[in-house]
Every structure is written in structure tokens, then in C-alpha cells.
Amino acid sequence: MIDIKSVINSDAQLMERTLENYLSMTDDKYPVLFDAMRYGVLDGGKRVRPFLAIEFCRMAGGSDEAVLPFAVAIECIHSYSLVHDDLPCMDNDELRRGKPTNHVKFGEANALLCGDALLTFAFEAACSNKFAKSCDIVKAVKLLSEMSGANGMIGGQQIDLLSEGKSIDMDTLKYLHAKKTGCLIRCASLLGCIAAGEKCTPELYEAADKYASGIGLTFQIIDDILDVTGDEIIFGKPIGSDAEQNKTTFMSFMSVEEAYNEAKKLTEEAKAALSGFAGSEILCEFADYLLNRNK
Numbered sequence: 001m002i003d004i005k006s007v008i009n010s011d012a013q014l015m016e017r018t019l020e021n022y023l024s025m026t027d028d029k030y031p032v033l034f035d036a037m038r039y040g041v042l043d044g045g046k047r048v049r050p051f052l053a054i055e056f057c058r059m060a061g062g063s064d065e066a067v068l069p070f071a072v073a074i075e076c077i078h079s080y081s082l083v084h085d086d087l088p089c090m091d092n093d094e095l096r097r098g099k100p101t102n103h104v105k106f107g108e109a110n111a112l113l114c115g116d117a118l119l120t121f122a123f124e125a126a127c128s129n130k131f132a133k134s135c136d137i138v139k140a141v142k143l144l145s146e147m148s149g150a151n152g153m154i155g156g157q158q159i160d161l162l163s164e165g166k167s168i169d170m171d172t173l174k175y176l177h178a179k180k181t182g183c184l185i186r187c188a189s190l191l192g193c194i195a196a197g198e199k200c201t202p203e204l205y206e207a208a209d210k211y212a213s214g215i216g217l218t219f220q221i222i223d224d225i226l227d228v229t230g231d232e233i234i235f236g237k238p239i240g241s242d243a244e245q246n247k248t249t250f251m252s253f254m255s256v257e258e259a260y261n262e263a264k265k266l267t268e269e270a271k272a273a274l275s276g277f278a279g280s281e282i283l284c285e286f287a288d289y290l291l292n293r294n295k
Contacts, residue, residue: 004285008051015050016042018068019075022125036106036114037121041079044097046295048219049074049188051286056192056208059279060200067195069129070140073122074188077148080118081184083111085157119148132195140194147187156180168248174217181223182216207273214270215287221263222293224249225256267291 019041026034050071057067086093086101087108094104103111126140146152156179163176189212193200228251250259267287274280 002281002285004282004289007055007282008047008286008289011051011054012047014054014064014068015047015071015075018072022072032106032110033113033117036102036110037117039105040083040102040114040118041076044099045075045079046293047075048290049078049184052185052188052212052283053192053195055282055286056189057195058192059277059283060193060196060204062192062196062199063131066129066131066197067192069125069132070191070195071188073126073140073144074184074191076118076122076125077144077153078184080115080122081148081153081157083115083118087111090161122148129195133197136194136197140191143187143190143194147183152179152183152187156183163248166248167252170253173248173250173253177217177220178213181220182213185216185219186212188212204277207277210273211270211283211287214266214273215290218263218266218270218287219290221250221259221266222291224251225259225263226294227251229256263291 023034023038023041053067053071053074054064057063082096083102085091086096087103093101095101099105101111102114105111106114122144123141126144127137129137129140132140148154150158156176159172159176160180163172168176186209189208190205193205193208227249250262254262267290270287271284274283
């Protein structure tokens with residue numbers, strides 16, 4: 001039997017060491033920028049996206065060395081998006097991962113620059129990959145650009161902003177989160193496949209995308225449930241913030257039980273996408289872990 005928490009912790013520790021190494025740079029003339037970047041990325045977070053990149057690469061037969069630069073890239077993009085999401089002009093949150101948000105700690109202007117720096121550093125990290133072929137690095141950078149840009153995560157954030165104070169239907173809500181949350185989860189999984197190079201079959205690549213799409217929507221549904229039922233200390237950010245901001249969430253359409261059942265169905269579909277592929281056990285266990293998380 002797989003101890004999924006042990007695997008998650010092991011991968012998170014590997015990622016933490018890798019991120020510390022990549023983000024060790026500084027400049028005496030403006031150290032606050034680098035301090036803010038490290039604060040925004042290190043010592044916190046679930047490392048869901050790096051986990052997916054690492055485990056899909058391993059499943060396909062690739063090496064950790066080849067996937068880690070891509071995992072750094074996706075985590076830097078994810079972290080920058082959180083720094084910007086928390087800003088007063090966006091969600092105006094004061095807590096993230098149980099700590100003061102970046103703009104509370106360093107000031108709004110420094111937090112803005114921190115996010116900008118993390119976004120651009122992500123592509124530097126991806127291009128620094130010495131263990132992937134040049135053609136695969138190009139694929140990775142293209143994927144990162146598409147999934148994090150106007151047709152991906154940023155597009156989802158724009159829909160989110162346009163929907164504030166409005167009642168949106170379920171289809172729009174799903175579309176919003178497929179982009180805002182789902183795109184980076186898909187991107188991470190597919191980066192793992194790309195890092196494996198020719199060892200990853202087209203069939204596995206397609207299955208990885210289906211799996212990631214399923215757990216991506218599940219992830220958001222569980223987030224919405226926890227915003228209503230969670231423990232603020234465990235969850236790491238204020239409970240009930242969505243309702244306070246009059247946001248449409250899955251809880252606007254469903255009871256807690258109905259939302260959980262929908263997340264469970266999506267989880268089973270995600271796991272079914274990987275059935276028949278050798279070495280899929282860890283990722284299937286991870287899907288169940290995300291379904292039943294409390295933070």
C-alpha cells in the first residue's frame with residue numbers, strides 16, 4: 001500500500017531544496033526584491049503542481065533532473081499569481097498559508113514587483129534545464145506561456161473580476177476555474193510528460209491532460225467547501241472570504257454534500273483516465289488525497 005503522505009512530503013522536501021537553490025540570488029542594491037520572492041515561494045504551500053510534474057515524469061520513465069527546472073518554473077508562476085491575487089486591487093487578503101501576505105509584509109509596490117520577477121524568472125528556470133532536449137524546452141516554454149497567459153490562468157482571473165458582484169451560471173463558473181485553477185494543474189502534469197522526452201507516449205500525454213482537468217476542478221470545489229466549513233488555522237487563510245466578497249462559488253449552487261459528491265465523481269473520472277498505465281498508483285492515490293484534504 002502506498003503511503004501517499006510520505007511521497008508528498010518527500011517530493012515537497014526535494015522541491016523545497018531545489019527552490020532554495022534557484023532562489024538563492026540577491027543584490028546588495030535591492031535585497032528586498034529577492035527577500036519578497038523567497039517569502040512568496042519558500043516554506044509553505046502544498047506543492048501540488050511540482051508534485052504532478054515530478055510524478056508524471058517518473059511515471060513516464062524520465063529523470064528528476066530533467067523535470068525539476070520545469071517544476072521550479074510552474075511553482076514560481078503559481079506563487080506570483082498568489083502574490084498578485086492577494087493585492088488590495090484584487091482579493092485584498094491579509095493571510096496566505098497562515099502568514100501575512102506579501103504586500104502586508106513588504107508593501108504593495110514591492111509585492112507587485114515580486115510577482116513580476118517571479119513570472120519572468122519562471123522562464124529563466126525552464127530554459128536553464130541542462131537535462132532536457134532543446135526541442136522539449138521549447139515545448140515547455142510554449143506550454144507555460146499558453147497556460148499562464150491570456151488564454152489560460154490570466155483569462156480565468158479576468159472572468160473572475162468581471163463576475164464580481166454578479167450572479168453567473170454554473171457553466172461560466174466551471175469555465176472560469178478551468179482556466180484560473182485548472183490550466184496550471186494541467187500545465188504541471190504535461191510538463192512532467194515533456195520532461196520525460198521520447199519516453200512519454202502520446203497516449204500518456206493525453207491521459208495526463210484528462211486526469212489533470214478532473215483533479216483541477218475537484219481542487220477548486222474542495223477549496224470552495226473549505227471556505228465554508230474549514231478551520232481557519234488549518235486552512236491558512238480567512239474562512240468565509242468568498243461570501244464576504246459576494247463571489248459566486250460552487251457553494252452558490254450546491255450543498256456541501258452535493259459539492260463533495262461532484263468532486264468525488266470528477267476524481268473517479270480522473271483516476272479512470274490513468275487506468276491501464278503502469279505506475280499510475282501514486283497519482284491515483286494523490287487524486288483521492290486532494291479530494292479529502294482539509295487545507
